[in-house]
Amino acid sequence: MISKHTNRAIYTKYCFMTLLTTNVFLVFLSLFSPVFSQLYPFLVNQAKSQVLIVSILAIGILLSSIILYRLHQIQYNEDKHYQRIKKYEEIIHV
Template identity: 30%
Template sequence: MTEKLTMHKKISLTNLYFNRFLAIRYTIAFFLFLNLYWATFLMGSLSMVAVLPLALFVLGILTTWEQIKLYRNHCNKLPYARLFYRVLAIVFVTLMMTLYTPLYHFFFPFLKQTSDALHVLMVLLTVSLIIITLMLSKLNKIQHNQDLHFKRIQTYEEFIN
């Protein structure tokens, strides 16, 4: 019976540590699909810029792989996730700067340059930047064990021991 209980405690702790990164995993999935759709539309427009979202997609896959490995080997430092979010931030800020320039059609040849399209893109990019900032902050807190989830895990560990 104690062996089962010990195994249950170990699995519970593994799951708790893995769930520290839950929001990060969901946002990675969101940005993976966002880049995949952007690449698909760019390829449909026969644009060479499709390389950019495809490169972001590949970086997102590496980040996903890094997340999967966390289940067996818990680690607070996630270099691919940090790189992924930083590169996304740079790309999104660049896209925001090009929205109101002739470069707009270079990055979005499948959309007309109407005020509605510009506003929707600006909102999408702004919200994405806010999410990226929050995730980078969360990664920093996790790296330094200052996140709320870590405190809950410590409380749970004290309780079960």
């Protein structure tokens, strides 16, 4: 994106889609599968540990979703920064 102007961050989008999918998969695996102790051998297989892991994964899901939404806005020129740049260009050219 530095050498050539574009508003499509393809690799970034795929990276965060992969993170989102992985986090969702791990949440379902942690909650509905008996492999919790194999996935997280450093934690005791208790409800508190599962809540901690699911909370961390939920934060990851939330952040990935927010970033994907922002990337969508950037791709279609709906973000605030694009609007500010357009207003600045109008002021400069007047």
